Amino acid sequence: MPMLKDPSVKYKAFPPIKLDNRQWPSKVIEKPPRWLSTDLRDGNQSLPDPMSIAEKKAYFNKLVALGFKEIEVAFPSASQIDFDFTRFAIETAPDDVSIQVLSPCRPDLIKRTVESLHGAKRATVHLYLATSDCFRNVVFGLTKQQSLDLAVECTKLVRSLTKDDPEQKGTIWDYEFSPETFSDSDPEYVIEVCEAVKKAWGPTSEKPIIFNLPATVEMATPNVYADQIEYFSTHISERETVCISLHPHNDRGCAVAAAELGQMAGADRVEGCLFGNGERTGNVDLVTLALNLYTQGISPLLDFSDINSVVDIVERSNKIPVHARAPYGGSLVVCAFSGSHQDAIKKGFKVHNDKRQKEGGKDIHWQVPYLPLDPADIGRTYEAIIRVNSQSGKGGSAWVILRNMELDLPRGLQVAFSKVVQEQAELKGRELSNQELCELFQREYFIEYEAGIKIDPYYKIIDYALSGNKGGERTITADLEIGNEKKTIKGTGNGPISAFTDAISKDLGIQAEVLHYHEHSLGDKSNSQAATYIEVTLADGSTRWGVGIHQDVAQASLLSLSSMLNGLRKSQSN
Numbered sequence: 088m089p090m091l092k093d094p095s096v097k098y099k100a101f102p103p104i105k106l107d108n109r110q111w112p113s114k115v116i117e118k119p120p121r122w123l124s125t126d127l128r129d130g131n132q133s134l135p136d137p138m139s140i141a142e143k144k145a146y147f148n149k150l151v152a153l154g155f156k157e158i159e160v161a162f163p164s165a166s167q168i169d170f171d172f173t174r175f176a177i178e179t180a181p182d183d184v185s186i187q188v189l190s191p192c193r194p195d196l197i198k199r200t201v202e203s204l205h206g207a208k209r210a211t212v213h214l215y216l217a218t219s220d221c222f223r224n225v226v227f228g229l230t231k232q233q234s235l236d237l238a239v240e241c242t243k244l245v246r247s248l249t250k251d252d253p254e255q256k257g258t259i260w261d262y263e264f265s266p267e268t269f270s271d272s273d274p275e276y277v278i279e280v281c282e283a284v285k286k287a288w289g290p291t292s293e294k295p296i297i298f299n300l301p302a303t304v305e306m307a308t309p310n311v312y313a314d315q316i317e318y319f320s321t322h323i324s325e326r327e328t329v330c331i332s333l334h335p336h337n338d339r340g341c342a343v344a345a346a347e348l349g350q351m352a353g354a355d356r357v358e359g360c361l362f363g364n365g366e367r368t369g370n371v372d373l374v375t376l377a378l379n380l381y382t383q384g385i386s387p388l389l390d391f392s393d394i395n396s397v398v399d400i401v402e403r404s405n406k407i408p409v410h411a412r413a414p415y416g417g418s419l420v421v422c423a424f425s426g427s428h429q430d431a432i433k434k435g436f437k438v439h440n441d442k443r444q445k446e447g448g449k450d451i452h453w454q455v456p457y458l459p460l461d462p463a464d465i466g467r468t469y470e471a472i473i474r475v476n477s478q479s480g481k482g483g484s485a486w487v488i489l490r491n492m493e494l495d496l497p498r499g500l501q502v503a504f505s506k507v508v509q510e511q512a513e514l515k516g517r518e519l520s521n522q523e524l525c526e527l528f529q530r531e532y533f534i535e536y537e538a539g540i541k542i543d544p545y546y547k548i549i550d551y552a553l554s555g556n557k558g559g560e561r562t563i564t565a566d567l568e569i570g571n572e573k574k575t576i577k578g579t580g581n582g583p584i585s586a587f588t589d590a591i592s593k594d595l596g597i598q599a600e601v602l603h604y605h606e607h608s609l610g611d612k613s614n615s616q617a618a619t620y621i622e623v624t625l626a627d628g629s630t631r632w633g634v635g636i637h638q639d640v641a642q643a644s645l646l647s648l649s650s651m652l653n654g655l656r657k658s659q660s661n
């Protein structure tokens with residue numbers, strides 16, 4: 088069945104909400120909402136392969152560790168497993184964590200649900216009843232008044248079994264009512280039902296009733312949901328005795344936007360799942376909402392410092408991978424392949440780290456191009472940020488060499504090495520790992536370093552002696568191993584480098600004039616090594632780089648010249 092040329096015959100645009108003088112567009116989110124995780128209920132009920140008890144327990148413990156204070160753990164009347172898991176949660180929850188459970192407005196199921204909570208320190212009974220015309224007519228066959236009466240009768244039953252029952256005084260009870268399909272309901276009718284439910288429950292400002300307003304199916308643009316929330320917030324009476332909770336689903340891919348605009352519209356609480364698991368296209372992603380707050384400078388009061396462990400438990404429990412591009416947690420979201428991004432990120436990190444060093448290492452405003460968040464804040468390593476393939480530029484491979492070998496390549500050498508990398512990346516047709524890049528660098532410049540591979544250069548410096556002449560000239564006598572032969576070369580100059588280039592000119596017949604020289608120390612240990620980078624102009628006018636690493640700076644310089652000789656020989660033999 089192909090798509091309709093005129094879909095309007097089958098699909099109707101969602102009508103705008105009549106909301107005079109809407110305020111939410113000019114509002115800003117200034118604090119985190121009350122969070123409720125429904126991973127173990129709405130998330131779990133939607134899984135092809137539901138969590139085992141062991142997986143639920145591990146997930147529950149992770150939610151507590153992340154800082155959730157309200158956790159919907161089950162639908163206890165649905166199965167013995169859900170009932171028993173509710174008991175586990177009741178028995179293990181910290182005193183400040185409220186255990187929430189869901190029940191439909193069916194008295195027999197409500198009684199079973201309340202039974203599952205016996206002895207809880209804190210518990211929330213959550214009832215739901217759809218209020219849209221579609222559900223009321225198609226699923227229940229009830230009139231508006233009958234649905235309202237059912238919601239009131241069930242609320243009174245919950246009250247009689249919980250806060251009004253002397254046997255239940257040991258539990259701090261909360262009550263949540265969801266006009267299910269709120270996003271497709273007549274706003275005035277929802278208010279009518281909730282006013283009646285509120286009257287039946289009897290909330291106070293200290294113990295507000297939770298009205299959870301679900302976009303059970305996301306039906307319209309996020310601004311419409313915000314209008315619906317603001318309408319509810321401005322029309323419900325005794326607003327101070329009400330906690331407005333959001334429960335957006337993601338059918339149009341807008342759940343995060345809907346949840347943020349809904350908070351701007353007055354909501355106090357958000358229900359969702361980690362990385363957006365849940366029915367169909369999922370519930371709103373609580374990780375994204377929390378870290379969106381964080382990158383606005385607002386603590387979400389949830390701890391995602393080890394985001395990889397969150398990804399791990401979500402994937403293992405749901406048996407559904409977190410999308411590689413999922414905000415903050417996706418495997419590809421803190422890495423850049425394209426050259427201009429890598430270049431900008433590398434420069435951004437340098438500016439940031441230099442500024443931070445000047446400030447004594449304290450945290451400063453984060454402004455690194457393309458990275459809205461410092462990956463380290465959520466436990467992600469910098470190494471993974473820049474990865475190299477055929478789309479990468481000089482900055483990417485230079486970043487990898489810097490991070491893995493501590494070699495801060497001068498720009499000219501970055502350009503030269505990037506050509507070598509590009510050739511390899513195109514040859515292999517894939518990303519080059521950090522190890523492959525470091526080995527490529529070693530082989531290209533014939534250098535060895537602690538964690539690297541063994542290199543067998545043709546030109547080796549075995550020993551050398553420097554002597555000073557009158558007038559400040561220096562003479563070098565260097566013992567080389569060239570292939571399998573030993574040879575001593577001798578030259579003079581104003582320093583070791585010029586003396587050595589003089590020696591290779593006289594005794595090896597290789598003209599090399601130093602064009603650029605850079606050096607820096609490696610590591611912060613007192614016996615730290617020196618890295619030197621030399622670019623020379625050869626007799627034919629071409630240029631070539633050499634790299635040397637040694638504790639002695641002079642020796643490192645000579646090694647960079649022998650590196651250049653080896654590279655020259657390699658290019659001539661190719």
Ligand SMILES: CC(=O)SCCNC(=O)CCNC(=O)[C@H](O)C(C)(C)COP(=O)(O)OP(=O)(O)OC[C@H]1O[C@@H](n2cnc3c(N)ncnc32)[C@H](O)[C@@H]1OP(=O)(O)O
Binds near residue numbers: 129191267
């Ligand atoms: C939007 C949501 O995610 S809501 C939560 C949904 N989650 C689940 O359903 C998971 C757990 N549910 C279950 O295991 C089962 O539904 C049970 C055990 C609770 C009930 O099973 P059954 O009695 O066989 O009913 P069934 O699953 O077919 O549910 C449909 C019945 O519940 C009624 N119903 C549905 N929602 C509600 C509600 N909120 N309040 C009252 N009745 C409701 C329907 O009208 C229908 O009644 P009918 O059979 O008389 O026509």
Ligand SMILES: CC(C)C(=O)C(=O)O
Binds near residue numbers: 267
């Ligand atoms: C039970 C309610 C809150 C629900 O899950 C939904 O409407 O999506």
